[in-house]
Amino acid sequence: MEFYRSHVLICGGTGCHSSGSSDIREVFQTELKKNHLENEVLLVQTGCFGLCEVGPVVIVYPEGAFYSRITKEDVPRIVSEHLLKGRIVTDLLYHDSIHEDDAIKSLDEVNFYKKQKRLALRNCGVIDPEKIEEYIAFDGYKALGKVLTEMTPEETIELIKASGLRGRGGAGFPTGLKWDFTAKAKGDKKYVCCNADEGDPGAFMDRSVLEGDPHCVLEAMAIAGYAVGADQGYIYVRAEYPIAVKRLTIAIAQARQMGLLGKNIFGTNFSFDIELRLGAGAFVCGEETALLASIEGKRGEPRPRPSLPAVKGVFGKPTLLNNVETYANIPQIILNGPEWFRSIGTEKSKGTKVFALGRKIVNTGLVEVPMGTTLREIIYEIGGGIPGGKEFKAAQTGGPSGGCIPAEHLDTPIDYDSLSEIGSMMGSGGLIVMDNDNCMVDIARFFLDFTVDESCGKCPPCRIGTKRMLEILDRITKGQGEEGDIEKLETLGKNIKASALCGLGQTAPNPILSTIRYFREEYEAHIRDKKCPAGVCQALLQIVIQADLCRGCGLCVKVCPTVAISGERKSPYVIDQNKCIKCGACLEKCPFKAIVKG
Amino acid sequence: MKSLQELEQIKQKTLDSVSLRKDRAGGIRIVVGMGTCGIAAGARPVLMSFLEEVQKRNLRDVTITQTGCIGVCRLEPMVEVTRPGEEKVTYVKMTAEKAKRVISEHIVNGKIVNEYTIGAAE
Numbered sequence: 001m002e003f004y005r006s007h008v009l010i011c012g013g014t015g016c017h018s019s020g021s022s023d024i025r026e027v028f029q030t031e032l033k034k035n036h037l038e039n040e041v042l043l044v045q046t047g048c049f050g051l052c053e054v055g056p057v058v059i060v061y062p063e064g065a066f067y068s069r070i071t072k073e074d075v076p077r078i079v080s081e082h083l084l085k086g087r088i089v090t091d092l093l094y095h096d097s098i099h100e101d102d103a104i105k106s107l108d109e110v111n112f113y114k115k116q117k118r119l120a121l122r123n124c125g126v127i128d129p130e131k132i133e134e135y136i137a138f139d140g141y142k143a144l145g146k147v148l149t150e151m152t153p154e155e156t157i158e159l160i161k162a163s164g165l166r167g168r169g170g171a172g173f174p175t176g177l178k179w180d181f182t183a184k185a186k187g188d189k190k191y192v193c194c195n196a197d198e199g200d201p202g203a204f205m206d207r208s209v210l211e212g213d214p215h216c217v218l219e220a221m222a223i224a225g226y227a228v229g230a231d232q233g234y235i236y237v238r239a240e241y242p243i244a245v246k247r248l249t250i251a252i253a254q255a256r257q258m259g260l261l262g263k264n265i266f267g268t269n270f271s272f273d274i275e276l277r278l279g280a281g282a283f284v285c286g287e288e289t290a291l292l293a294s295i296e297g298k299r300g301e302p303r304p305r306p307s308l309p310a311v312k313g314v315f316g317k318p319t320l321l322n323n324v325e326t327y328a329n330i331p332q333i334i335l336n337g338p339e340w341f342r343s344i345g346t347e348k349s350k351g352t353k354v355f356a357l358g359r360k361i362v363n364t365g366l367v368e369v370p371m372g373t374t375l376r377e378i379i380y381e382i383g384g385g386i387p388g389g390k391e392f393k394a395a396q397t398g399g400p401s402g403g404c405i406p407a408e409h410l411d412t413p414i415d416y417d418s419l420s421e422i423g424s425m426m427g428s429g430g431l432i433v434m435d436n437d438n439c440m441v442d443i444a445r446f447f448l449d450f451t452v453d454e455s456c457g458k459c460p461p462c463r464i465g466t467k468r469m470l471e472i473l474d475r476i477t478k479g480q481g482e483e484g485d486i487e488k489l490e491t492l493g494k495n496i497k498a499s500a501l502c503g504l505g506q507t508a509p510n511p512i513l514s515t516i517r518y519f520r521e522e523y524e525a526h527i528r529d530k531k532c533p534a535g536v537c538q539a540l541l542q543i544v545i546q547a548d549l550c551r552g553c554g555l556c557v558k559v560c561p562t563v564a565i566s567g568e569r570k571s572p573y574v575i576d577q578n579k580c581i582k583c584g585a586c587l588e589k590c591p592f593k594a595i596v597k598g
Numbered sequence: 599m600k601s602l603q604e605l606e607q608i609k610q611k612t613l614d615s616v617s618l619r620k621d622r623a624g625g626i627r628i629v630v631g632m633g634t635c636g637i638a639a640g641a642r643p644v645l646m647s648f649l650e651e652v653q654k655r656n657l658r659d660v661t662i663t664q665t666g667c668i669g670v671c672r673l674e675p676m677v678e679v680t681r682p683g684e685e686k687v688t689y690v691k692m693t694a695e696k697a698k699r700v701i702s703e704h705i706v707n708g709k710i711v712n713e714y715t716i717g718a719a720e
């Protein structure tokens with residue numbers, strides 16, 4: 001490999017990609033040529049750095065200068081100042097990455113990264129995901145080599161069991177135990193599958209791993225194949241993830257070429273290959289029986305399951321299914337040992353978890369923290385708090401299957417068990433932050449709307465039950481709620497949970513039940529007082545003119561599109577609530593701020 | 599892939615190029631002054647010569663960076679070399695040829711090329 005004195009890492013994750021990182025790469029290429037630096041400076045397109053909020057992000061080594069929100073126009077300056085003359089362009093640096101005296105902090109010192117522990121994401125933003133050599137340079141495929149040449153399948157399973165790793169796809173099932181079941185199942189042919197369906201709206205950690213470090217998933221699947229006795233793997237990835245699909249395709253081809261997939265890997269008699277299966281992106285296809293059916297080319301519908309996939313999975317053969325992030329932890333557990341992994345996290349949840357921070361948070365993006373980190377640390381120390389200094393109201397974890405966490409639980413150490421205790425769940429790791437401008441009834445409605453849409457319709461409790469719940473919520477947000485609606489929602493919710501066929505239906509009522517649990521008074525305000533305390537539900541909003549502030553100028557009358565305002569000049573005007581469509585035009589126009597939402 | 603050794607070879611071959619991306623404390627640092635004065639005095643060929651030598655000799659753990667004006671414009675091109683645990687050495691009025699000697703004597707063998715240093719010039 002050539003020696004380059006400087007490496008320019010450009011984030012090529014989906015977030016930065018859509019904010020223009022590929023254009024930036026091109027401009028870098030031309031500018032480097034122009035300054036004759038192309039043989040000294042290496043351009044590297046990496047996976048996600050996590051700080052999507054300030055993307056596109058560019059990091060220049062060896063200085064470790066962290067440039068944020070870079071535009072094409074900034075590139076010539078970075079090249080001519082920093083790369084040619086060695087003067088870091090301080091005004092383009094991420095604000096939290098410099099000390100007061102302008103010296104550059106190392107990445108571990110930046111608040112966003114300080115409390116993070118990047119295991120699953122360790123290579124994301126560090127290596128070029130399209131070069132297998134770079135993965136190998138960071139100890140890639142060494143765990144596979146070690147397992148194949150030094151360990152038996154049984155020892156491998158024991159090691160994973162001892163690490164305490166639990167599935168990151170949602171349910172938190174002990175991974176080693178699952179491997180053991182599959183290994184012990186009888187069958188001449190077995191399969192290893194990877195769930196990369198990632199259907200939770202607002203979650204993108206699996207995508208980031210696949211985009212930033214595809215080889216670690218391939219390596220882990222091969223290790224799993226050796227442990228359970230499988231020679232074929234499938235990765236089920238949604239077609240809506242084109243960059244992930246492209247990098248996986250490249251990675252598989254490179255691994256085959258190097259003989260890290262295929263026949264007689266590491267000179268042993270173990271053979272393993274992996275194929276991609278593209279999903280059409282239905283949420284229910286992430287459910288394991290539906291996913292396995294879809295891999296077979298059948299309709300992605302859940303099946304009633306008398307037997308586990310470990311016994312009867314793809315094509316009726318024993319099948320191991322794990323999530324992307326679960327796999328991403330495997331190689332390091334093998335290399336560093338189970339004790340190392342057990343030393344991170346809480347008593348019953350070991351290791352780290354990746355969360356996708358979204359909505360009302362300063363640093364939207366991807367963070368990985370040890371299990372047991374509190375919500376407060378994630379939101380305030382890593383996430384940078386809530387924009388505009390607003391007050392935290394609740395966080396939703398687990399997406400459409402999870403629930404909300406109110407402010408009183410901000411200091412709960414987060415792990416699988418503590419989250420279910422407070423009525424939510426880990427889920428895949430979506431973490432949506434809400435402030436006082438968010439209406440909890442509306443949030444519950446948003447998630448239920450999603451599940452009603454995504455329900456496959458196979459079983460009545462989910463197909464009809466969730467629809468009924470949505471109708472009730474709709475009524476409540478429109479001001480037509482009735483006494484007894486809350487109790488109806490609770491009963492329906494309990495019944496659906498108990499009778500739906502698959503996890504989608506069984507968890508669909510969770511967002512509603514948990515918002516009722518913590519914000520019952522907000523539901524009551526909608527139903528009894530016909531008010532939305534957060535001012536979100538349009539139908540419950542009233543726009544009123546405060547008589548004592550109104551000077552009777554008449555400007556509002558002119559802008560109202562529905563002629564809802566009437567009155568005499570020079571005396572207070574009034575709004576006819578029956579005609580008002582709550583467009584807010586008058587509110588903006590009033591020079592005396594006499595018109596308010598209430 | 600036949601063996602762990604083969605994997606290790608690929609790793610070693612690539613390691614030098616990616617180790618730049620880790621925050622490192624150790625290692626030898628060569629800093630070339632590349633302010634306008636430095637470039638005008640011929641700092642680019644000096645930098646290129648360092649790069650070439652490092653690559654040719656396959657030197658590990660050497661970081662080459664540039665910085666702005668080091669401060670004594672009449673002595674440019676200037677280069678600072680820091681070996682772990684040792685005082686910084688400043689070389690002045692550098693050329694591509696002198697750079698080669700600094701690499702072979704100071705970087706490889708740890709012997710400061712006294713005649714090029716700022717002390718000798720003043």
Ligand SMILES: Cc1cc2nc3c(=O)[nH]c(=O)nc-3n(C[C@H](O)[C@H](O)[C@H](O)COP(=O)(O)O)c2cc1C
Nearest residue numbers: 167168169195197198199286288322323326503504
């Ligand atoms: C409706 C529904 C959607 C799911 N979506 C996903 C998904 O997108 N990704 C995922 O890994 N697991 C998903 N799961 C969980 C999987 O069924 C399964 O438990 C998981 O992939 C097992 O891997 P793990 O043990 O490594 O977590 C979903 C489950 C349900 C019920």
Ligand code: SF4
Nearest residue numbers: 457458459462502505
């Ligand atoms: S619970 Fe919903 S998604 Fe699952 S099988 Fe029944 S209808 Fe389909």
